[in-house]
Each structure stands twice: as structure tokens, then as C-alpha cells.
Amino acid sequence: MALLESITQSEPTKKLTMDEPVETLFSTTASKLVGKPINRVDGSLKVSGQAKYSAEIHLDNQAYGVLVGATIAKGQVESIDSDSLKGIPNIIKVVTDPEHFLRNSQQGTKTKAPKQGVSEIFYHGQPIAVVVAETFEAAREGAKALKVTYKDETDQAALNFTQELSNAHAVDEKKGSDKNNVQGDPDQGLTDAAVTVDRFYHTPSQSNSPMEPHATLAHWEGDKLVLYTSNQMLASCKQQVMDALDLNEDQVQLIAHYVGGGFGSKLGIAPESIAAAIAAKDLGRPVLITMTRSQVMEATVRRSNTRQRIAIGANNDGVIDTLIHDTISSNLPGEAFFEPTALSTHHLYRGKNRRVNYEMVDMNQVLSGSMRAPGEAVGMIALECAMDELATQLEIDPVELRRRNEPEQDPSKDIPFSTRQLIACMEQGAEHFGWSERNAKPASQLEGDWWIGTGMAAAARGNQLQPSEARATLQVDESKALGIKAVIETDMTDIGTGSYTVFSQVAADLLGLPIDHVEMKLGDTALPPASGSGGSWGAASAGSGVYLACEQLREMLAEKVGLYPDNIQLDNGQIKKTGEHALTAMEAAKKSGQSFADSTIDKLSQTTGLSLSGQSASQKYDFDNTESYTLADVVADYDEQKITAKGQIKPGKNGKSHRQASFGANFAEVAVHKVTGEIRVRRMTGAFAAGRILNHKTATSQCYGGMVFGIGSALMEQVIHDKRDGRLCNHDLAEYHVPVNADVPQLDVILVEEDDPYTNPMHIKGIGETAISGAAAAIANAIYNAVGVRVYDFPITLDKLLYEMPE
Template sequence: MSATSQLVMDQAVESLLDRVPNPCVGEELSRVEGPLKVSGMATYAAEYTFDGEALHGYLVSASIAKGTVESIDESSATSIDGVVAVVTDFKAFIRNSQQGGEKKAPTQGVQEVSYFGQPIALVVATSFEAAREGAAALKVEYTQEQGAFDFIAELGKREPMTSGNDKPVHKNNPDEGLANAAVKVDSIYITPSQNSAAMEPHATIAEWDGDQLTLHCSMQMLSSCKQQICDALALKPDNVRLISRYVGGGFGSKLGISPESIAAAIAAKQLQRPVKVVMHRIQVFESTVRRTNTRQRVALGADRDGRIHTIIHNTICTNLPGESFFEPAAISTHFAYSGQNREVKYEMVRMNQVLAGSMRAPGEAVGMLALECAMDELAEKLDMDPIELRKLNDPAIDPSKGIPFSTRKLTDTLDYGAKHFGWENRHKTPASQREGDWLIGMGMASATRNNQLKASAARVTLTPDAHAIVETDMTDIGTGTYTVLTQIAADMLGLPVSQVEVRLGDTDFPPAAGSGGSVGACSSGSSVYMACKKVRETLAKALGVEEDNLTLQAGQASGNGMCKTISELIQENVVAMGQIEPGKTTKQYTQASYGAHFAEVAVNVVTGETRIRRMLGVFAAGRILNEKTARSQCYGGMIFGIGAALMEELLHDPHNGRLLNHDLAEYHVPVNADIPPIDVVFLPERDPYANPLHAKGLGELGISGAGAAIANAIYNATGIRIYDYPLTLDKLLDQLPAL
């Protein structure tokens, strides 16, 4: 039986990681699972094999965007060689994916069609090719209805959103403050729908053993996904197991269950065979989740000296009828800058388009494209340096809640970035620096991302031969979780990393927060920390010393002049559970990570092409657990920012809602040739109010504000300010200066 060590974050705590000898945490340790991945030995969801050959399922997608399925001619598919069955369940199949962290099933019932591409049936065959052919041949009769496909045409039907991912705020007199402001900006920013475009498509293999269902899947948050599966299929938790040891990217699209999971489970039960369902890339785009498009009004009012007194940030976004998720675009606006007059408001337009949900840095990713460009525009009207404007309005306490910040190093990141990027060489006058046909410009933006701690649990087993086994259902979606948890356990137990084994991605293990919202490393890492702390208590007792006097190093325990090996202290496995939960510090302090982005661009005066020449990101996010994996996360976030600024845009046909660029050939994401030299710097910081690791979320900080720095650099290069993302060359061409 295992002992449990639990911590509720009700106050600041010390960290044992500050006292360990020869610490591994923070070092640039290469991924411990890296050799498995590069050798093809890491098993992803669709790669599991079984004693009995698995059948292949292929989802059938609706060819209308609004209406009803009247009939399905199964014989049109089953007549094809290799097709075993057409599986339908109009009540139990799920209509769309679920949002992250939800415990209930997503909307079920697929006879009613709500968007083009909605899965309505599953063709099962002995091969993927036969299943795909059968799905293409399946004849479906529909009754079509008029849907909502044109965002602009539907704007008049928007509805207020008063609860959800962020809350509306109206503080003091924002309208009056703006009207009387000595200097102000008031602009509308447009951001398009986007797709996560993870490398690994959504996939599930379902297998039944009597009443026991096992799903090999690609999901980010296993604990809540398991609850969604149970609810959708009316199963008891003890009868469901999810396995997701390696996930080939998610970026929010795999936070909740998606349609293939329930379809595979129903088909496997009906056919008494394992069934594998892997979404085609087009289906990933059409029937999983998108980042919503937004129409944001950002208005700023300031005194002549640059002190901001009014901030308005109102957002209109879209989603399916009945869905409550909206993009919290102003989630950082609440605390980014000072200002006594404040308004945040959200409105929703209901559209017959694929589900809108969380995509990397939901809120900040698109909200800061607007806010940080508005700050740049305000600085110009004030004839003030953009960095100085931000520093002047860096608040001492949260201006919306009136509570202190746990830590806040925004100004430090701005100063460091300005010095190391060479900001003093920036030409203040737009379109005044030229190299042949290229206009050169610099831009910058702040980065802010709220920090959260989620309930998480882990089990640690220490063997007499000084090996540690860490178990939690936490996932690694390419972010380095295996490595970071290895480092934490190694430091806490005084072991080399070669003697630590981390087991993830299995709901038979203790439930973790999962990968999403930049909470994974800190939450699951804290639960591993607490489990190791309990093991340390056992070792201290066996050695006869207080835990505070215990030192663990190289498989030996010492204290008060005594020293023994692990094998001398314990004769059987020591098993401990660790649990972490958010507490009072979450409400008493505003917790966030901060940074500053800098970009230099060149814009061709003939073609309008933008080339990014270099970027710098400076970040403060508490203790950095692994500099190599952390830097990789920031690289990825900044590249996301490049995509958002210059190219990423889902296009819906306004006549029928159909996606027009539903694959990686036509949905443009940044590739190697698009990426300039990128430098990432971490400033030293510890946050004792966040968790016992003193670390804060980092993964999504890299995207927050990155695109705005590029947009501001384009303005500095050309004198053209664009409010409609992405900033493609056609929006620049007719405004570029003459040769």
C-alpha cells in the first residue's frame, strides 16, 4: 500500500530543488525517449498490433452543411470487396469533438447535420484502402436546410457571452474615458479561422475484452477524455482504459475526444474485432476543431504623457449552435497594462462550420495580435518609443482585480530584448530604411500568458537497487514531458537519469492534468515532486534523520554524519503517491509568464513579399525545467506566430460552409524556408506562489505576441498598417511606396 503526500497551494512554498546537489533540473538534457522516436520504435496510436488482425474503419463525412440524413444505402459500400460492414448509430456517434477538460460527452446524434464534413457513419473493411473505397461509394440521401455560412451576413444575429473561458468586465467609465482621451486609438482587427495541423492525424484503435474497452488513441488529456468516453457509451470507469503513450502533436485539437474514438468503439463491439480508425487529413481539418475567426475592437485612451487610462477590448467570434466555447481574446488584456477604465465584452455568432475550440494559446494567440498592434499605433501617435510606452504602463498590481502579481518581469524582458536585438538601430520613421528593392523594419511586442495549476497525481516507486519508476496518465505530445519528469525524480531522489523510468499515457496510472493550457509540466511535475518527497520521508526515517537533514546523491543517503546506500536502507519497494491542487494563491495572486518579442523584416517594394530576417524572444517563466526542451517550445510558439502573422487562414465557402483549403497542400503553415534565425533567452526567475517547482507555464507563451511583433515590423518597414490577418502580400501591394 502506498503512502500519499498532498499539497494544496494555499501559500508560497520553498522548493527542495534549490537544495539538491548537482541538480539535473534546468540542464539541457536531450529527450530520454528521443532514440525511440528517431528509430521508429515509439508506438503511436495507429501502430499497435493485435493477435487478431484489426479491421480498418473509415469515417463517412456529410456532403451537406445543414440538414438531415434520410437514408443510407449500405449495399453501395458492402458490395465492394473487403468491406465488412457499414456501422451506423445515429444516437451514439458524436457529432463533433469535445472541448478540453470537459467530463461529459460532446454533442451526440449525427442524423442531424450541423456542418459540412460531419461524420455520420463508419465503413469497416479488412484494409484501409477497401474502407476508404467503401466510404466514397456509400450512397446517402439528405434533406438540406439553409444554414449560416457567411460571417459578415450573420453579424446582426450575434449573442452576448457572459460566462465561460473569460468573463466580461466593465470598470469605471471606458466610453467617457475614451471620448475625453488626449490621445487614442480605436481599431477593428480581423483574425481568420485556423487549424492546429498536428503532424499525427487523430486515430483510435478500439478493442473489447468482454465488457472491458481499451482504446489506443492520440489524446492530450486522458483523465477527462476517459470520462467523456464513459458518458458517451454509458460505461463504468473501471471498464474503460485509454492508452496514449506518444502523441504526434495536438496544439489543442486533441484535448477532448473526437468522432473517430466513439465510432471505433461502437464498431469493435458490434463486430467483435479490434477496429482501427485513422482520420484522413481532410477529415482532421473538416471534423475535429478549429480556432475561431474573430472580429476584435481594441480602443486605448491615454494622457499626453503616455499614461493609459482606458482599455476596451471587445470580441466577436463564432461556433456551432449550442456550443459554449468562445475565444477569450482579452484574457491577457485584463492585466497587461494599467488603466482605470476598462471594458471586455464577448459576443457569439452561430455558424454551420466545424467546431471552434482551443488551439495553442487560446485567447492570447489572437488577442495579442490586436492589443500589441494597438499599443504600437498608440506609441506612434504619442511620438513615444513602443518599449517606453509599455514600460510606463507596466502595472504594480493587477489593474482589473486589484491583487498583486506573484512575479512579473515584463519590463526586464523588454530591456534585455531591446539591448540584445539592437533596438537603438531601429529607424523611427516608417519606410525610411531600404536595401535595393527591400524595405527594412523592426517591430516588437509584449508576451503574456496566464499561469494555471491543475489537480494532478503521480505514483513513484523506489526499488532497493536504487531505480525509480514514475507513473502518471500525463501525456507527452512532443513537449518533453518524459524528460522533464525524469529530471525532477532524479534530483529529488538523488539518482542518475539512467536509473529513472517514466511511464506515461495510460489511464491505469494516477490521473494527471494532461497536456494543454501550458499546465502539464508544472502540474504533473509537482505531483511527481510530492511523491518523491514522500519517498524521501521514508528514507530519512530509515536513516534516522529529519528529512531537512537528508541528502540523496548517487544512490546514497546521508545526514548527521551517517551515510548508507539505498539498498542498505530499504529491502522492498517504497511506493508513494503525490498529489497537487490549486489553492488560495490562485485567487490571491495574478500568476502569469511574461516575455518580449522582437522581429526584423524585409518587404519587397515590387512584389509585396515579406521575409523575416531574424527574431528574438526573451521570456521569464519561473524555473526553467529543461533549457533545451523549453527553448524548443518557444521556437515552436514563435513559428506559430509567423504562421498567424503571414499565412495561416482557413477559408470557408460562404455559400455552403465547406472548407476550401482542407489539407496541408493549401492550408499554408511555415516551413523551413520561411523561418529566420531565432534566438530565445530565458531570464532567471522563481515563483514560489505557483507550485513547489517554482516554475510557470511556458509552451504557449512563445506564440503570444509573436505575430504582432512581425506586424509592427512590417509597419515600420512600409508605413502600412493592416488590421486583417494574415498579412499577405495582396494587402500590401497597392499601398507600397513607388520605386
């Protein structure tokens, strides 16, 4: 705890750098709301239509814009003919800005604008102009009718990934989220191994396809730009807008109270945001640009297609000695992002000879970027299918094979795991699923016209912490039953994951209030900056800011009533004393008369409002004679009848000293029709360990979503670009297939109990993306078990099985 850092804060602030394991107050709070499966606090607003999304905000004199996308894959814009729209009613203007319009979206956490300048075309669908009209319908008609003349260089475009593999080049490791790594002698180790698996796996591009399309309503208040926009990470997106338009911090505000999903596509700003801002400035009135579904798929972001080589060398007992994971992915020319497929390969299994190597090819296709569980979602398809193939060769149960390769510590960095519950997840998942009753021999179970098979795969997803900040205020409120409420403020977003709910639970527990006495304010850059939603770090990072702000309030209240942070209890609107205070080292020094302690303590007391050397006796609050005092009455004694504090979290040494990850195991049963090759997932079980669970209902829901993502990845999802002209062939949800109700069977989720003091003061980890990792591989392995056919080119569609089916 860096106490001295709080001296410069304008508000009392609790700061924490995760340099060592910490205890959590959740173990000692009177209420135990954290963990309970309570309903979403914003649920009634959403089902009644009162939760407004960006495109639903309406301002006076608002105009509507529709982006115009390029119809070539490579070349130059020579002219844009605005006169071609004459005669279309309600058209206001064709707005162009070849210098400042965005070529493509930005990646998450970046503080600079993405590539700007749209005169040169890099992919089919690249936004080059916006038609603004009095109605959306008119703007859409105008965008379709606008005539654009090009210098077409599509014949020079890179449109075929397979053909471009020979042009693969090194990645920029400094700008990526994983690094190349070599240990021992992998090639020789593979040669010397008693048993080997050496395969290439191909995964296609995928579309994030959030339910809410990208949308921005821009308006200017003098020189200040306000954007109602659909973004996952507001603090960094604000910096991207500032950089794109050369504005300072006070001139930009982003608001996203509700976001209808993102799955990574909204981590950074997208082309519609800057186009809306420029159009609004040009017209002097608010402009709303909502992307069509086709534009979302053509001009925001995609998961990169990959070619992955997995090579495993093991002895006859299945103990791995060598593990190789080589990947080639794709992106636009000049972009640094590459799909980090081997993030979990580094630490999931043992092996002294190891290699992870990344390359990429430049393609004239929409930007590659983060899609839910970037890296592991497709990387673990390859790794876990290869592990299943190794188990088959050795005639070892797949669970047992993984057990034999459980590392004592991270084999790539030689550091311990903070916690690792992979074996527990496999054991609990296997028992619930009935794994011991499976038919290990492929193509051995036929029920009517359907071959039945089962498969499993491990799951892993790295855990991270990002700097985050929050403000907490306790204020008298006579409209509440207890006469008081807590107001929590942070620019963290809720993208459907339950941020409003879980942060309310955190605040309610720490401040001893019912859930309906907590008001959560999120999604506005006027509030303290947080990590944003993404990377499975949102709840842990932004939630820790909330936690620390509430902890600071507890300490301030303790000072007020003559108690200490370790013996104050807040319970249902009452302040109570619990137990006896144990002297800290600083207090012991003060008591022993050490002058340096006096000076330090006095300075801290003056700047933070806390008496760290010991609480002075209070005449008003006497806990020897009174059991408790009303929290509302205590807060009423403060100026303006409220008390405010902030909390700040940042990563520290723990992130380097210990490997932090969530782990799990997916089990699947499939049926494959013996005549048509149709594949149906019949049931799935997932067991996941992700530290302390904030809300069992929302966490389970996240796991459901991850497992459904796995079904899509295994069986149907693929972005198809025309290799002749770069056109996206399936740019809507009619042709880009995602799992629907008929595709999703009963999903069973087990949340394996875990507590990880190295992660953050709440001891939590990300969970939603963990559930994706390995889910598709479990289905693929089940298909092999059903019909004896291994498919290395995903998704697994019936045509890839049909001609190899058993008789």
C-alpha cells in the same frame, strides 16, 4: 500542507494545496539536473521508430475503419445505402449509430461527452457513419463510394461570419474561460482622452494541424473498452468516453504513450474514438480509425475567427487611462466555448477605465475550440498592434510606451502579481536584438529591392495549476549501476513537449539518481490521474504530483534511517546526513509534553508510516560514525525490496490572491519586396520569463515553436470555408499554409531568470504558449515600420500591401 488528508490514503501520500508560497527542494538537492539542457530520454526511441503512436499499434484480427462525412452544411440524413458498396472487395460493414456517434469533438477538461446524435447535420464534414474493411485502402474506397441521401437545408445555414455579426448574442460566461468586465466609465474615458486609438481587427479561423492525425484503435476485453488513442488529457477524456457509452470507470481504459502533437485539437475526444468503440463492439474485433488530413481539418476543431475592437485612451505622455477590448467569435449552435481574446488584456497595462466584452455568433462550421494559446494568440495581435499604433501617434518608442504603462498590481482585480518580469524581458530582448539601432520612421530603410522594418510586442500568458497525482516507487534493480531504480507513474501525456524528460529530471534530482535510473510511465488511465497536456499547465501540475511523490519517499527514507526530511540528502545512490534538524512546531509541542500533540502525532505516524514527532535512534544507521549508506541497501530492507508513495497537488488560495502569468517580449525584423509585396521574416528574438526552467533545451524548443506559430498567424494561416455550401476549401497542408523551413529565420530565445514560489512546489510556469502571444503582432508592427502600411485583417498577405506600398 494538508497533512491530515493523507490519513485515508492506501499508500503514503504527500498532498499540497497551494494556499501560500512554498519553498522548493531543488535549491538543496545534491544533483542539479533540473534546468540542465539534457537530451530527450525518449529521443532514441522516436528516431528509431520504436516509440509507437496510436495508429501504429497492431492487434490480432484488427479491422480498419474510415469515417464518412456529410456533404451538406445543414439538414438531415434521410438514408445511408450500404448496398452501394457491394462489389468492393474486403468491405466488412457500414457501421452507423445515429444516437451515439459524436457530432463533434469535446473541449478540454470537460467530463461529459460532446454533442451526440448525427442524424441532423450542422456542418460540412460532420461524421455520420464509418465503413469498416479488412484493409485501410478498402475502407477508404468504401467511404468514398457510400451513397447518402439528405434533406438539404444548406440554404438556411450560417456560413458568412461578416453577415452573421448582426446576430451576435451573449456568451455563457460560466462555461467560458474568461468573463466580461467593466471598470470606471470606458466610453467617457475614451471621449475625454487626449490621444486615442480605436480600431477593429479581424483574425481568421485556423487549424491546429498536429503532425499526427487523430486516431483510435478500439478493442473490447469482455465488457471493458480499451482505446489506444491520441489524446492530450486522458483522465477527462476517459470520463467523456464513459458518458458517451454509459460505461463505468472500470470499463474504460485509454492509452496514449506517445502523442504526435495536438495544439489543443486533442484536448477532448474526437468523433473517431466513439465510432471505433461502437464498430469494435459490433464486429467483435479490434477496429482502428485514423482520420485523413482532410478529416482532421474538417471534423475536429478550429481556432475561432474573431472581430476585435481595441480602443485605447491615453494622455500626451502615453499613460493609458482607458482600455476597451470587445470581441465577437463564432461556434456551432449550442456550443459554449468562445475565444477568450482578452485574457491578458485584463492585467497587461494600466488604466482605471476598462471594458472586456464577449459575444458570439452561431455558425455551421466545424467546432471552435482551444488552439495553442487560446485567447492570447489572437487577442494580443489586436492589443499589441494597437499599442504600436499609439506609440506611433505619440512618437514614443514602443518599449518605452509599455514601460510607462507598467501596472503596480493587476488593475482588473486589485491583487499583486506573483512575479512580473515584463520590463526585464523587454530590456534583455531589446539589447540582444539591437532595438536601439532601429529606424523609427516607417518606410525609411531600403536595401536593394527590399524595404526593411523592425517591430516588437509584449507577450503574456496566464498561469494555472490543475489537480494532479503521481506514484513513485524505489525498487532494487541489479541491472542498474547503483543497484536501484525509480519508477514514476502518472497518466500525464507527452505530446512532443518533453514530459518524459523533464519529469525524469525532477525525480532524478529529488531521489539522488542518475537520469538513466528513472523509468517514466506515462499515458495510461490505469495510472494515477494527472492534468494532461494543455493550457500550459501540464509540466507544473503533473510535475508537482511527481515532485510530491518523490518528496514523500524522501520522508519515508528519512524515517527509516533515523534522519529528518530537512537533513536527509540523496546523492548518486547514497543516503547522507546534511546539516542539523530544526524542530517543527509540532515536534516542539511533543517535546514540551503537550498531550494533544502526542495524540495527533501518533495517529499520523500509524497511518503514514512517518514519525512526525522526531526520529527514533536507529541501531543500523549511525550517521555519526558513517558518512553515508547505499540507497539500494536501505530499500532492500523493505518488503518486496521496494518502497512506494504518491503525491497529489491541487490549486488553492494563491490562484486568487495573486495574478500568476508568464511574460515576455518578441522582436522581429522583416523585409518586404518593393515590387511584389512579398514578406520575409529575417530574424526574431524572444525573451521570456516563466519561473524556474526545468530543461533549458526543451523550454527553448517550446519557444521556437511558439514563435513559428506567430509567423504562421501573421502571414499565412487561415481556414477558408466556402460561403455558399460550407465546404472547407483548403483542407490539406498543400493549401492550408503553415511556416516551413524557408519561412523561418534564425530565432533567438532568451530565458529570463525567475523564481515564483506562489505557483507550485517547483516554482515553474508554462512557457510554450507565452512565446506565441505577441509574436504575430511583432511581425505586423515590423511590416508597418518597413512600408508604412497597417493591416487590420489577418493574415497579412501581399495583396493587402501591394496597392499601398511606398513609391
